[in-house]
Amino acid sequence: MVTFCFFLIFTLLLVITTIFDMMIYKQTILKTLHSLFFSYVGAGRYIAYMSAGVGLICSIIIDYRLRTNKKAKKPSQTDLP
Amino acid sequence: MKLQENVSVIQLLALVINFQIGSSIVVGLAGQAKQDAWIAVLIATVVGVGVAYFYYKLLSFCPGKNLYEILEFSFGRIIAVGVSLLFIGFFFYIAARVSRDFAEMMTSAILPNTPIEAINLLLMLLVAYILYLGLEPLARTAEIFSPYIVIFFGLLTLLLWVSGDISIRQVQPVLAYGWAPIAKTVFPDLMSFPFGELVVFTAIMCYTTKFRYAGKVAMVGVGIAGLLVGFSTAMQIMVLGVDSVARSNFPLLSAAREVSVAQFIERIDAFVVFIMMLGIVIKCSVYMFAAFKGIEYVFKMPYRPFVFPITMVISLFTVMIAFNFAEHIDEGLNYTIPYFNATMEYAVPLILFVVTYIKVRKQRKKKGAEKA
Amino acid sequence: MINWIQKIFFPSKIQRKQSTPDELVPEEGTEKVLNGDIQSIHAEMNKAFGKSADFKAGELKIGGKRGFAFYLDSMTDSKGINEIITKTLSDPTAKQYRINNEEELKGFCREFFSASAYQIISYQHELVWQLLSGSAVIVVEGIEGAVSIDLKTSEHRSIVEPSTQTVVRGPKDGFVESIMVNVSLIRRRIKNPHLQFEAFQIGKDTRTTVYVAYIDNIVNLGIRNEVIKRIKSIEANAIFESGNIEEFIADKTWTPFPLAYNTERPDSIAGHLLEGKVAILVDGSPFVLSVPVTIVDFFEISEDYYEPFMMGSFVRFIRYLSFLIALVTPAFYVAVITYHHELIPTQLLLGIIAQREGVPFPALVEVLLMEITFEILREAGVRMPRAVGQTVSIVGALVIGQAAVEAGIVSASMVIVVAVTAIANFVSPVYSFASASRLLRFIMILLSAGFGLYGVLIGLVAMVAHLSSLRSFGVPYLAPVAPFVWEDQNDVFIRFPIWGMKKRPRYLDTQAPIKQPGSKSPTPPPEGDGS
Numbered sequence: 001m002v003t004f005c006f007f008l009i010f011t012l013l014l015v016i017t018t019i020f021d022m023m024i025y026k027q028t029i030l031k032t033l034h035s036l037f038f039s040y041v042g043a044g045r046y047i048a049y050m051s052a053g054v055g056l057i058c059s060i061i062i063d064y065r066l067r068t069n070k071k072a073k074k075p076s077q078t079d080l081p
Numbered sequence: 082m083k084l085q086e087n088v089s090v091i092q093l094l095a096l097v098i099n100f101q102i103g104s105s106i107v108v109g110l111a112g113q114a115k116q117d118a119w120i121a122v123l124i125a126t127v128v129g130v131g132v133a134y135f136y137y138k139l140l141s142f143c144p145g146k147n148l149y150e151i152l153e154f155s156f157g158r159i160i161a162v163g164v165s166l167l168f169i170g171f172f173f174y175i176a177a178r179v180s181r182d183f184a185e186m187m188t189s190a191i192l193p194n195t196p197i198e199a200i201n202l203l204l205m206l207l208v209a210y211i212l213y214l215g216l217e218p219l220a221r222t223a224e225i226f227s228p229y230i231v232i233f234f235g236l237l238t239l240l241l242w243v244s245g246d247i248s249i250r251q252v253q254p255v256l257a258y259g260w261a262p263i264a265k266t267v268f269p270d271l272m273s274f275p276f277g278e279l280v281v282f283t284a285i286m287c288y289t290t291k292f293r294y295a296g297k298v299a300m301v302g303v304g305i306a307g308l309l310v311g312f313s314t315a316m317q318i319m320v321l322g323v324d325s326v327a328r329s330n331f332p333l334l335s336a337a338r339e340v341s342v343a344q345f346i347e348r349i350d351a352f353v354v355f356i357m358m359l360g361i362v363i364k365c366s367v368y369m370f371a372a373f374k375g376i377e378y379v380f381k382m383p384y385r386p387f388v389f390p391i392t393m394v395i396s397l398f399t400v401m402i403a404f405n406f407a408e409h410i411d412e413g414l415n416y417t418i419p420y421f422n423a424t425m426e427y428a429v430p431l432i433l434f435v436v437t438y439i440k441v442r443k444q445r446k447k448k449g450a451e452k453a
Numbered sequence: 454m455i456n457w458i459q460k461i462f463f464p465s466k467i468q469r470k471q472s473t474p475d476e477l478v479p480e481e482g483t484e485k486v487l488n489g490d491i492q493s494i495h496a497e498m499n500k501a502f503g504k505s506a507d508f509k510a511g512e513l514k515i516g517g518k519r520g521f522a523f524y525l526d527s528m529t530d531s532k533g534i535n536e537i538i539t540k541t542l543s544d545p546t547a548k549q550y551r552i553n554n555e556e557e558l559k560g561f562c563r564e565f566f567s568a569s570a571y572q573i574i575s576y577q578h579e580l581v582w583q584l585l586s587g588s589a590v591i592v593v594e595g596i597e598g599a600v601s602i603d604l605k606t607s608e609h610r611s612i613v614e615p616s617t618q619t620v621v622r623g624p625k626d627g628f629v630e631s632i633m634v635n636v637s638l639i640r641r642r643i644k645n646p647h648l649q650f651e652a653f654q655i656g657k658d659t660r661t662t663v664y665v666a667y668i669d670n671i672v673n674l675g676i677r678n679e680v681i682k683r684i685k686s687i688e689a690n691a692i693f694e695s696g697n698i699e700e701f702i703a704d705k706t707w708t709p710f711p712l713a714y715n716t717e718r719p720d721s722i723a724g725h726l727l728e729g730k731v732a733i734l735v736d737g738s739p740f741v742l743s744v745p746v747t748i749v750d751f752f753e754i755s756e757d758y759y760e761p762f763m764m765g766s767f768v769r770f771i772r773y774l775s776f777l778i779a780l781v782t783p784a785f786y787v788a789v790i791t792y793h794h795e796l797i798p799t800q801l802l803l804g805i806i807a808q809r810e811g812v813p814f815p816a817l818v819e820v821l822l823m824e825i826t827f828e829i830l831r832e833a834g835v836r837m838p839r840a841v842g843q844t845v846s847i848v849g850a851l852v853i854g855q856a857a858v859e860a861g862i863v864s865a866s867m868v869i870v871v872a873v874t875a876i877a878n879f880v881s882p883v884y885s886f887a888s889a890s891r892l893l894r895f896i897m898i899l900l901s902a903g904f905g906l907y908g909v910l911i912g913l914v915a916m917v918a919h920l921s922s923l924r925s926f927g928v929p930y931l932a933p934v935a936p937f938v939w940e941d942q943n944d945v946f947i948r949f950p951i952w953g954m955k956k957r958p959r960y961l962d963t964q965a966p967i968k969q970p971g972s973k974s975p976t977p978p979p980e981g982d983g984s
Contacts, residue, residue: 089936089937091936091937092935092936187907191792191793191905191906191907192792192904192905192907195904199903199904200904200907203903203904203907203908203911204911207911207914207915207918210915210918210919211914211915211918214918214919214921214922215922217921217922218918218919218921218922219918221918221921221929221931221935221936222914222917222918222921222935224934224935224936224937225917225921225931225934225935226914226917344798345798347795347798348795348796351793351795351796351906354907355906355907355910358907358910358911358914359914362914
């Protein structure tokens with residue numbers, strides 16, 4: 001569920017960003033997407049990619065724990081791993 | 082025992098003030114109005130108070146329900162989920178923009194060697210922690226820090242005045258270009274940013290302990306915040322002059338750099354950044370909280386497990402939304418504010434308002450008919 | 454999570470975990486009755502106490518019958534045994550008394566043991582329990598039941614001035630390890646029948662006596678019941694100190710901040726009780742807890758109320774300031790030296806840079822070096838045997854001092870920073886609260902090394918958010934400040950004159966919100982004003 005939500009929000013924001021970038025640069029979708037992900041901005045960009053990756057891993061772990069908690073019929077206690 | 086999180090009236094006031102001040106003192110407002118920018122802000126404040134009342138009225142149709150539940154009440158779950166997703170996207174997007182505003186300022190003024198992504202990440206981790214703790218700690222944090230914001234503002238003014246930088250001549254002649262530029266800035270721009278942004282409080286105001294005062298408190302909050310922002314705008318112009326304000330990316334920061342008292346108190350811009358940071362943290366958290374409430378509504382489960390992963394997504398998009406500061410500001414002024422903000426802040430709530438009003442009236446009539 | 458790791462790595466451990474049967478409280482229906490068969494009781498007792506050297510069983514004659522007196526030498530008063538048991542039994546009138554049934558045993562006790570606390574017990578496990586808590590028990594042949602006479606030794610440390618919270622002006626007595634003495638110290642201060650002490654036995658092995666004290670007609674009943682509920686639900690095997698209790702009843706474990714107030718000062722506890730709080734006394738610990746607590750309580754000490762109110766307010770301000778100093782000074786130093794040179798006046802900056810010229814480390818390493826050295830010194834200072842105290846202080850002065858600067862390891866300004874931090878940290882009136890700022894200081898230093906003042910501020914905001922999420926027995930930890938309560942501001946940043954504090958704290962929601970309605974200023978109103 002959390003992972004699904006993760007991708008949902010990711011897509012939602014990507015769509016919004018892409019639309020605005022298309023409007024600004026008057027480009028096609030593909031070109032915009034390409035420039036969004038592959039343009040060289042700085043090594044710092046990897047910090048952002050990595051944090052999103054950590055977020056993704058966390059969401060998978062949280063999902064797993066939520067499911068096990070549900071199976072154990074405990075009150076769902078979820079905290080930051 | 083279910084703990085319903087509540088916000089006291091004073092806390093709501095603190096939240097509204099911090100929220101409104103938030104990013105609007107980071108980036109300058111109402112640039113087109115030249116030296117009458119402060120008049121534009123004050124006029125927009127009056128309108129903003131009305132806007133606050135409008136949102137309060139919308140909520141008071143169904144007391145205890147937040148924006149998303151009202152959407153469901155009026156349109157049914159399927160449409161409500163769709164519109165909620167729009168709102169969630171909007172809130173997250175603006176949260177990312179707010180965070181970007183601040184991070185850009187940090188990199189350009191205070192920490193030039195630190196990558197913007199790292200600054201963002203730290204801010205987002207803080208926001209994630211606050212949101213993980215819940216609405217109450219958020220509100221209390223706002224409550225504790227808001228006196229400092231006012232004190233800092235007073236101190237900054239005093240210091241600028243003492244160091245002789247304020248000259249009233251900079252704002253004269255008043256209304257040199259007539260009312261037209263003022264009206265132009267008030268109506269598309271200032272209405273959407275910052276005053277229309279109060280739309281997030283439709284997801285929060287309903288948790289106020291004394292809901293019947295919430296509207297008045299929000300109005301007072303908008304009023305105070307508007308006065309503070311107007312004051313800061315006027316001060317920027319008085320210190321820097323119209324041209325410098327227009328050229329400067331972060332006018333308040335530039336103004337603070339002018340302070341020099343007795344060769345001892347100099348370069349207080351680092352402290353000014355911290356006033357702004359408090360506002361940004363609150364603003365960002367409030368936006369994200371509203372969005373997470375939406376996620377809670379869409380997924381029908383408590384939002385806490387979502388906080389960390391989603392916050393990380395936002396921290397990625399904070400740097401993805403624009404390649405550089407110029408694009409960021411251009412996107413904000415020319416695309417986001419007129420199209421996105423205006424739609425989500427006025428068009429959708431207005432439709433919702435009308436539909437809800439009709440529906441509530443029908444129900445009342447029905448009840449009246451049943452009674453009779 | 455821990456269980457999960459255990460399951461993977463130590464599968465055998467889980468199976469071995471099983472509760473040992475509680476010998477002192479047998480299940481209902483299986484209790485052994487004291488039936489008058491004294492030989493078998495003697496044998497059972499011998500078996501129960503085994504080879505304990507202090508277990509004594511003396512044969513005696515009572516009421517014309519044979520009997521046994523059991524007691525633990527270590528727990529009872531030998532003079533009391535002599536006076537009460539031996540003397541009484543050798544008394545001629547007592548020798549003539551005949552005991553034939555339980556009623557007559559009771560009569561005997563009424564007549565001869567009435568001066569000391571005695572009780573008739575009827576089960577064997579009670580007998581063991583009585584012996585362990587310092588009584589002598591007499592069993593008589595052929596008579597059901599037994600007499601237990603309380604002969605507890607009342608040995609305790611004499612009442613001395615508390616070592617943790619010293620005052621200049623104010624009472625100099627402090628709590629001791631004996632719970633009865635502690636109760637008397639509180640009772641002497643509050644002569645009110647509504648002051649009540651509820652007793653609990655906690656700890657499967659230690660059976661520690663714990664008293665929950667409150668003033669019946671003031672305390673918020675919800676809070677009192679919650680305290681009692683949490684105390685009852687403690688399942689520990691040993692309670693040695695009130696700190697053990699504190700961890701069991703705290704609302705949140707993952708916090709550096711203490712969620713219960715602890716003090717050695719009876720006047721502080723008396724004051725807290727009268728405010729409407731609940732005190733928890735633990736036998737064997739001179740530290741008494743008081744809950745619920747708010748952060749403001751940790752900046753107060755009873756002396757504030759004995760000094761003139763202006764002075765009281767001033768020192769309180771000093772305490773808030775020093776908490777902040779202890780928390781952020783090193784971090785601030787690192788941030789300014791590393792990132793924000795422009796914040797320092799140029800002259801001072803030049804001085805600092807000149808000092809740091811010979812220092813090979815970056816500011817972060819320098820700070821960590823000094824802070825950790827200081828923490829080591831401090832810990833050594835607390836633990837060392839008193840006899841070698843001199844050595845540590847001399848060596849310590851060398852390590853954090855001129856020698857370190859001259860050796861070129863740290864700069865002189867760094868020494869000042871560490872010294873100021875250390876001194877500020879000692880200002881806090883409650884030791885356990887000061888340790889919170891000790892821990893958080895290191896987090897602040899790391900944040901400031903990475904992000905400068907921005908990191909420090911992020912840390913501060915996170916700390917405030919954390920504090921505002923804390924609750925102590927349902928009372929918000931930042932109570933009179935956030936949520937803001939206007940009526941309670943008379944005792945937060947400024948201590949009002951005593952006559953101005955008419956109400957109890959609102960956040961406690963006590964049964965009697967007004968404490969001294971008639972109190973008024975000693976200054977008479979100016980003449981011709983009103984009456």
